[in-house]
Amino acid sequence: MGRIGTLELLLLIIPLLAIYFLPSIIALRRNKMNRNAIVLLNFFLGWTLIGWVVSFVWACASNNETQNVNSSNYSKEENLSPAANNDFDNKLDNLQKLKGLLDSGILSPEEFEQQKSKVLAS
Numbered sequence: 001m002g003r004i005g006t007l008e009l010l011l012l013i014i015p016l017l018a019i020y021f022l023p024s025i026i027a028l029r030r031n032k033m034n035r036n037a038i039v040l041l042n043f044f045l046g047w048t049l050i051g052w053v054v055s056f057v058w059a060c061a062s063n064n065e066t067q068n069v070n071s072s073n074y075s076k077e078e079n080l081s082p083a084a085n086n087d088f089d090n091k092l093d094n095l096q097k098l099k100g101l102l103d104s105g106i107l108s109p110e111e112f113e114q115q116k117s118k119v120l121a122s
Contacts, residue, residue, distance in 0.1 A: 020046055023055035032063055094119045 004012075018025070023046070027038040038059050045051025095116060102112040 020052070023052065023059040026056070027059040030059070030063065032059060034058070091119055091122070 021042060023042045024035075024039040027035040027042075032038060038055050041051060041058070042055040046055060098107065098112055098115050098119065101107040102109065107115070
């Protein structure tokens, strides 16, 4: 009665191992990008509560790759078709020319607004 048999030992060890390696199992099933790092962290530091929790949270986190967007290089024209890009570029060039004429005093502010409305309407 006081002795644990092989079957009882297996019934005790298998669930404990499954819980211990739960972060690794989740990372492998979800095909995480950093699954190797998660498995290694879980294997070597899972015995500490912090190591297990970190690997578990990492395995459950979203698999999205971080995308850095430089706002100075981003413009709305990147999402447009080539024909729309040409139209956009033409309008932009015309508006810049009109602004130059306004700044040099050739156009009055009222004339600038009229011409700007025509360019934007076309």
